[in-house]
Amino acid sequence: MKQKLISVIVPVYNAENYLERCLNSIVNQTYSNLEIILVDDGSRDGGPQICDSYAAGDKRIRVIHKQNGGLMSAWMAGVNVSAGDYLSFIDSDDWVETNMMEEMLKEAAGIPGEVICGNFVIEKDGHSTSHFHELSPGIYEGALLENSIKRNLLGNERRTISMSRCMKLFPRELIVDNMIYCNPGIKMGEDVNIVLPALLDSRRVVILKEALHYHYFYNDASMVHKYDAGMYDGICLLIDAIKEIFSSKSITDWQEQWEKESLFLLMLAVKNELRGGKKGFTDRTKKICKAEHVKTIADKYKIRPEDNVNKLLIWVMRRPSVFRCGAGKIIFELYDRING
Template sequence: MRHEIISIIVPVYNAQDYLERCVNSIVNQTYDNLEIILIDDGAEDKSPEICDCYADADSRIQVIHKENGGLMSAWMTGVKKSSGEYLSFIDSDDWVEPEMMEEMIRAAFGCEGEIICGNFVIERTCGTTEHYHELSPGIYEGAELENKVKSRLLGNERRTISMSRCMKLFSRELILDNMQFCNTAIKMGEDVNIVLPALLDCKRVVILEGALHYHYFYNDASMVHKYDGKMYEGIRILTDTMKEILLAKKVLDWEVQWEKERLFLLLLAIKNELRGGMKGYAERVNQICKKEELKAIIDKYHIKPQDRVNQILVWVVKKPSDRRCKLGKLIFELFDKMTKCMK
């Protein structure tokens, strides 16, 4: 049996309805050399009391109560408190299979700078879907790590490795050494802040085959296509941070990866406007396209998406006229109605 300590960090905020399911899945892991850190991020429900009850019952669990500072602030607090050789992150409304930690630590080599990647299941009220990394299962080191992983992290329609901090096992120093890149102003895609620099610094990546250990709970009721008026600015902050990371890590082809990644992220801002935007949405789409020169990026890299949604968005972006914006909005409205009917 391996002896390394895995520190599992769980940010907790108003999660009383899901917290027991999450923590039970952790304490019942087949690998028991765990340090379980529950971060109460100023929760206003019964989550703090539930955390304390678990800590009283299991010596592996410690609870940190803090003022609300957001998800990133919570897990960063847990990282600073941790002492394990490896770190793993689980969100409080998610849960994991009992063999997750054992299978990941078995794939670890015990060296500094490695990341073990499992896969995940998205749990919706209407059913579940399995999700795998685009990168083939296997061990990536040396030249193969550089050529097949680090040079292809960004700029793909589907990322080769998921940028989620969850469903992974990190050598602790990879996280500690890169926390300076964590920008708490980012509210969308914030895991990129830590996962991207960690992947660029790592010496070994393992993609597990199968390994559908992590269950990501998608709350349809609270996440149904709501318009986010701050999405565009949030994406700009995120892409600026990506650029900072790529430059700091001296990535040779940083501009190619960054420009293509920026395009795919900004397509989300366009979709946000078409799907949920109200009065003036067409003008806002037009402004984003012109300001960010999206058509120039599409033409420069001959972007031809495979995903139907992205195909519609690229069609709008190439000529963001009122007519194309209205037709794009209508298509998304029809798609959402069909999806709702199917449920």
């Protein structure tokens, strides 16, 4: 029986300090029938040279050099030239266990529309924390897939399945057929634009037990809490994209998922204002909450977060008065000061 070909797509942008660690974890996979596509998205460091060097020493590696267009445009370019039966996505500052491809492929039944979901480890400050999907490990098909996954993908405080395109194995056609929903202009939460439609079209989803194959590197240098003046507009683009995806698929009661997910995404916009916004942050917070009918949605679905940060945010958002916005800002400032 012919071995399945896995196309591993790695977007590369200014990651020279981590790239070799990432590539070594891929080229040394115990499953060797790989097509490794490195997409240099206009890197301005030594990353392109590292990519070319690895390609010279491994015939499975192909390098694409392109102008900078952002993460989504990079992995889409990789998909467009891929030839694999399955696709796997790995970001260039992350790395994977060397048995990841073999272990994930073992769980594939070879049918169209299946998605294999592994778990991941966050590597931060020299410490590792394991993270798992909220749904129980197992095989989801038929009514179980419809009710447990497709009708419950979004709108929860903790997503039932991670919306990251990484740590998963997709049949190539499931990604290609849904790239029509991808908008490279969306810079925040952009993986939702491909993972959501892929899962909605899936016929079989496998959530692996343990399977801590993927190591997500939390780069403190890129995670500084800075105010993003365009965050609200970016979130609105994402909310609109999610609505377009849901409305085009035959999913029962998608409206509830969309409205609740919108509220949780808007929490990020309000958090951005309270945490980093300067003059006018209260007015901007009020504008967000009024324009998006936050209180109406929160009351309609009786949104009561469990996370303390989200509890604070929903308290502010239900009635974004000067007092509540000011109190929220002080609490975030104290938290950031204590936690560095």
